[in-house]
Amino acid sequence: MNYTSILKKCVTLYCYKTLDCNHMRKSLLLIFFALLFLGCNDGDIIVTNFDFQDAQLQQCGDTTNSVFFKINPQVNESISLNIPTTQELFIESGTQSFILSSTASIVNYRGFDDSISSTYFCNPVPPSSPGVILEYIGTSGVARLISDTTVDDFDGIDFVSSDDLFQEGFGDFDGDGIPNYYDFDDDGDNVLTSQEIGDDPSNPRDTDLDGMPDYLDTDDDNDGILTINEDIDQNLNPANDIATPGGLPNYLDPDTTISVVIENYREHLYNRTSDGTIIIDNLVLVSSDAQITIETLSLGVIEQIRNETITLTPEF
Ligand SMILES: [Ca+2]
Ligand SMILES: [Ca+2]
Numbered sequence: 208m209n210y211t212s213i214l215k216k217c218v219t220l221y222c223y224k225t226l227d228c229n230h231m232r233k234s235l236l237l238i239f240f241a242l243l244f245l246g247c248n249d250g251d252i253i254v255t256n257f258d259f260q261d262a263q264l265q266q267c268g269d270t271t272n273s274v275f276f277k278i279n280p281q282v283n284e285s286i287s288l289n290i291p292t293t294q295e296l297f298i299e300s301g302t303q304s305f306i307l308s309s310t311a312s313i314v315n316y317r318g319f320d321d322s323i324s325s326t327y328f329c330n331p332v333p334p335s336s337p338g339v340i341l342e343y344i345g346t347s348g349v350a351r352l353i354s355d356t357t358v359d360d361f362d363g364i365d366f367v368s369s370d371d372l373f374q375e376g377f378g379d380f381d382g383d384g385i386p387n388y389y390d391f392d393d394d395g396d397n398v399l400t401s402q403e404i405g406d407d408p409s410n411p412r413d414t415d416l417d418g419m420p421d422y423l424d425t426d427d428d429n430d431g432i433l434t435i436n437e438d439i440d441q442n443l444n445p446a447n448d449i450a451t452p453g454g455l456p457n458y459l460d461p462d463t464t465i466s467v468v469i470e471n472y473r474e475h476l477y478n479r480t481s482d483g484t485i486i487i488d489n490l491v492l493v494s495s496d497a498q499i500t501i502e503t504l505s506l507g508v509i510e511q512i513r514n515e516t517i518t519l520t521p522e523f
């Protein structure tokens with residue numbers, strides 16, 4: 208009896224639903240015991256485990272090639288997904304899809320003769336040891352990279368889901384192209400909202416008592432000079448221009464009306480965080496003598512796959 212041919216016939220496996228790999232494991236056990244029953248005692252029959260449910264999805268790579276991988280240390284197996292792309296991944300909520308093939312975006316399912324660590328995937332040149340004793344390559348399928356992204360300016364004003372220009376939501380009060388909820392200078396006067404709200408965010412400061420809080424008031428002291436132009440040293444920060452020693456900044460002092468023309472916004476900062484989920488649909492894994500088909504394979508989630516400060520200077 209040719210056990211390799213038995214394996215070829217038997218080991219085309221189907222994992223019908225995400226994480227439904229108990230079915231697969233049972234199938235493999237059946238194959239294994241069937242071979243034992245037939246008197247298997249030689250040859251290089253390798254039984255796959257394919258159990259990555261408890262493994263954490265990890266990431267390596269650079270701006271031109273991202274590698275996502277999971278390792279099952281119990282059986283020294285890994286599954287990895289290489290995505291060679293210069294596209295930025297996980298920068299906004301939504302899905303980016305990549306077609307899998309054995310030459311473009313590639314899935315590898317490997318078994319090793321010894322333990323491996325993340326450095327195996329994070330080295331530009333994979334180490335020659337441990338040795339690969341089992342290898343399947345994904346010949347088709349689609350990898351979905353799903354991003355749940357949030358941005359925040361941490362300006363002290365709570366987010367409100369609203370298009371209202373005066374709310375910390377999707378409205379853009381100063382028209383600089385940055386919605387209020389991640390614009391750290393909501394009125395575009397080059398004084399940060401976090402500075403303009405004062406000591407009590409629930410009762411934002413209103414210096415000239417005109418009913419408009421300073422962080423949404425372009426002439427905070429109502430002296431007829433726009434706050435942005437009360438910037439004598441022209442460093443795009445009116446908060447540090449104080450004509451009266453020990454006094455208020457000029458933009459809050461109605462008795463000081465020195466004006467310069469400023470036609471630039473200061474550089475803006477905000478924070479972006481993304482949780483990344485990866486799902487592979489219709490994955491076909493092929494080795495030299497067997498094939499595994501998986502309808503939906505959830506590789507899992509990497510929380511805060513991005514957590515970064517974005518800087519940009521809006522056009523005036
Ligand atoms: Ca804005
Ligand atoms: Ca804001």
Ligand SMILES: [Ca+2]
Pocket residue numbers: 394396398403421422423424425426427434
């Ligand atoms: Ca203001």
Ligand SMILES: [Ca+2]
Pocket residue numbers: 428430432437457458459460461462463464465
């Ligand atoms: Ca003033």
